[in-house]
Amino acid sequence: MRKIIDIDFGSTRYDELVQLRYKILLEPLGLKFLDSHRHQEINYLHIGCIECLDDKLIGGLLLAPLDNHSIRLMQVAVDSKYQRGGIGSELVTYAEKRAKEAGYKKIVMHAMLSVVNFYEKNGFHQEGEIFEEKGITFARMVKEL
Numbered sequence: 001m002r003k004i005i006d007i008d009f010g011s012t013r014y015d016e017l018v019q020l021r022y023k024i025l026l027e028p029l030g031l032k033f034l035d036s037h038r039h040q041e042i043n044y045l046h047i048g049c050i051e052c053l054d055d056k057l058i059g060g061l062l063l064a065p066l067d068n069h070s071i072r073l074m075q076v077a078v079d080s081k082y083q084r085g086g087i088g089s090e091l092v093t094y095a096e097k098r099a100k101e102a103g104y105k106k107i108v109m110h111a112m113l114s115v116v117n118f119y120e121k122n123g124f125h126q127e128g129e130i131f132e133e134k135g136i137t138f139a140r141m142v143k144e145l
């Protein structure tokens with residue numbers, strides 16, 4: 001059994017989420033997680049998925065407020081052993097609920113082209129031109145809440 005939880009910035013769970021994000025998202029691209037990133041995340045919402053059997057964090061994401069209307073979904077990561085089991089979609093659905101409760105009307109995100117299909121399956125649609133950042137191609141995706 002698994003559960004989706006809110007994670008407090010600076011907690012042990014937050015450190016677990018940083019490590020998971022590093023392993024799944026940053027390390028494969030040769031990127032580092034810097035202390036300056038940690039400071040930027042104080043005001044973000046941090047969400048995780050726990051496997052209840054061993055209390056292990058197996059997925060997570062961030063929500064970064066942009067303005068009163070829009071919030072940005074970032075760094076959705078699911079442990080490789082658990083991918084394609086519905087956890088990513090559960091995390092996104094929970095994030096949408098939290099964003100809506102907090103009064104946001106729109107979620108925006110930058111998806112790597114390889115996972116655009118995942119976000120389309122979750123009700124996002126592509127907006128504008130694809131673009132490149134640090135050699136990686138992204139699509140801007142949005143969902144009205």
Ligand SMILES: CC(C)(COP(=O)(O)OP(=O)(O)OC[C@H]1O[C@@H](n2cnc3c(N)ncnc32)[C@H](O)[C@@H]1OP(=O)(O)O)[C@@H](O)C(=O)NCCC(=O)NCCS
Pocket residue numbers: 024025075076077078079082083084085086087088089090110111112114115116117118119121
């Ligand atoms: C992308 C990711 C978050 C999806 O989470 P997940 O738990 O594996 O996805 P789900 O099981 O909820 O997938 C739902 C549907 O989305 C689509 N999908 C999921 N992962 C996909 C992928 N990597 N590529 C293309 N489509 C994908 C599939 O249609 C899937 O349904 P299906 O398995 O019945 O075909 C996860 O695989 C992951 O962490 N990948 C590596 C990191 C990454 O690329 N993150 C996105 C950063 S923008």
